[in-house]
Amino acid sequence: MSQQTAPRIAFQGALGAYSHEACLQARPNMVPVPCTTFEGVIRAVRDGRADLAMLPVENSTYGRVADIHQLLPHSGLRIIAEAFVRVRISLMAQPGVTLSDIKHVRAHMVLIPQARSWLDAHGITSEAAVDSAGAAADLAVSDERTVGVLASEVAADIHGLNVLARDIEDLDHNTTRFLLMSPDLDATHRAEKMLTTFVFEVRNIPAALYKAMGGFATNGVNMTKLESYMAGGSFTATQFYADIEGHPDDPAVKRALDELGYFTNMLEILGVYPAHPDRYGR
Numbered sequence: 001m002s003q004q005t006a007p008r009i010a011f012q013g014a015l016g017a018y019s020h021e022a023c024l025q026a027r028p029n030m031v032p033v034p035c036t037t038f039e040g041v042i043r044a045v046r047d048g049r050a051d052l053a054m055l056p057v058e059n060s061t062y063g064r065v066a067d068i069h070q071l072l073p074h075s076g077l078r079i080i081a082e083a084f085v086r087v088r089i090s091l092m093a094q095p096g097v098t099l100s101d102i103k104h105v106r107a108h109m110v111l112i113p114q115a116r117s118w119l120d121a122h123g124i125t126s127e128a129a130v131d132s133a134g135a136a137a138d139l140a141v142s143d144e145r146t147v148g149v150l151a152s153e154v155a156a157d158i159h160g161l162n163v164l165a166r167d168i169e170d171l172d173h174n175t176t177r178f179l180l181m182s183p184d185l186d187a188t189h190r191a192e193k194m195l196t197t198f199v200f201e202v203r204n205i206p207a208a209l210y211k212a213m214g215g216f217a218t219n220g221v222n223m224t225k226l227e228s229y230m231a232g233g234s235f236t237a238t239q240f241y242a243d244i245e246g247h248p249d250d251p252a253v254k255r256a257l258d259e260l261g262y263f264t265n266m267l268e269i270l271g272v273y274p275a276h277p278d279r280y281g282r
Contacts, residue, residue, distance in 0.1 A: 006031045010041045010050035016133035016155025018085055022178045023054050024154065026083040038068060042075045045183060053077055053181040059087070060175045062110060069241045070229055072270055073199045078185040079271025082195070084278040087174040089115050092136060092161040093148040099164045106135040107150035115150055118168040124148075136161060175278075179271070187248065191274035194247040195224075198257075201231060201239045201266040208263050209240075215259030216244065219252040239266075247272060 009030040011019035023032050033050045035041045044050040055072075058064045089111060093102060102124055105112075109128040112119075119126055129135035132151035139149050140159035148164065149155070156163050179197075202208035216223050225243035246253040248269065261267050 007052070008033050008050040009052045009054055010035050010044035011054040012036070012038050012041050012056075014131050014133035014137055014155075016136055016152060016158045017131065018087060018152050018176060019054055019056060019178065020133065021152050021154045022056075022083045022085045022176075025085065026054070026081065026178075026180055027052065038071055042071065042077060045181070046076055051182070052080075054083070054178050055181060056176050056178050058177050060173060060177075061114070061171055064227065069227060072179075072241070073239070073268060075181070077181040077183060079179045079197050079273050080182045080186055080189075081180040081273050082276045082279070083178040083180060084276055085176050085178065087111075087114065087169060087176055088153065088167050089150050089169040090153045090156060090163045091148050091150055091165040091168060092139075092153075092156040092163050094139065094142075094145060095160070095162050097145050097148075097162065097164070101146055102148040102164065103146045105148045105150050106132075106139070108132045108135075111150050114170055114174060115168045117170045118165075126150075133158075180273075181271075185269070185271065187269075187272040189272070189274060190247070193245065193275040193280075194250075194272065195243055195275050196246060196248055196253065196272050197241075197243050197270045199239055199241050199266075199268050199270060200260060200264045202264055205263075212260050212263040215256040219256045221246055221252055221256045245275070 007030045009023050009027050010033040011023050012035055013019050014034055020032055033044055035044055041053045045053045056065045057068050104125045106127050106129040111132055112126045133155045136149045136151045136155040136159045140161055153163055202212055222245040227241045228238050231239040
């Protein structure tokens with residue numbers, strides 16, 4: 001199958017980014033489509049330039065990815081799967097450069113603190129870059145011999161850089177969760193463990209959220225995530241983003257969602273999809 005006819009998957013960042021790594025792991029037969037912004041990823045799918053989108057939603061160290069939960073409800077896309085990528089940080093440099101040559105590194109501002117202990121131990125200074133994979137691409141076409149980049153090893157493979165050190169992150173459990181998104185909701189898929197993601201806005205009545213959550217407790221439905229964010233620029237209109245275990249057709253889940261609907265002005269399911277084995281520490 002040619003790249004012209006092969007299915008395509010959009011992600012934010014340059015080739016070699018951790019989002020690209022997520023694409024390679026989850027959909028290795030799809031052609032990656034790099035985009036500058038999260039909005040660009042969504043537009044690529046909506047405009048037909050890509051078939052699926054890969055979007056990061058949360059990190060085990062830094063929490064939720066900024067702005068992503070506000071983009072998802074209005075994206076027009078639906079979640080069909082989740083993926084997990086261990087953030088393994090590699091130090092890479094031009095071919096022929098040794099570790100002792102490196103005095104300075106560049107990386108995304110979030111990545112540098114994750115390798116601070118290792119950098120300090122080796123007396124290496126750091127500088128924030130817009131994108132770690134992009135910094136690797138820039139280094140590959142430069143003549144800098146004392147500068148390295150912190151990024152995924154995928155970036156080194158793509159841009160022809162040598163890896164001087166691997167797994168230099170301070171925390172060996174640092175993991176990012178991604179959502180694989182499609183233009184269409186598919187609630188027909190079944191697996192042993194299913195997840196349902198939805199957004200809702202509670203009615204403006206006393207204890208509305210408490211009452212809305214009661215249905216999940218009384219029906220024994222496990223809610224694994226509940227996050228709030230302001231809607232429409234109002235301090236009084238709050239929307240909630242939630243993940244629960246189960247399928248909307250499961251009797252307990254159906255009862256809980258029916259009860260939730262009674263206390264909400266808006267309830268929209270964003271996806272019904274299998275729980276990835278890495279969620280439970282496979």
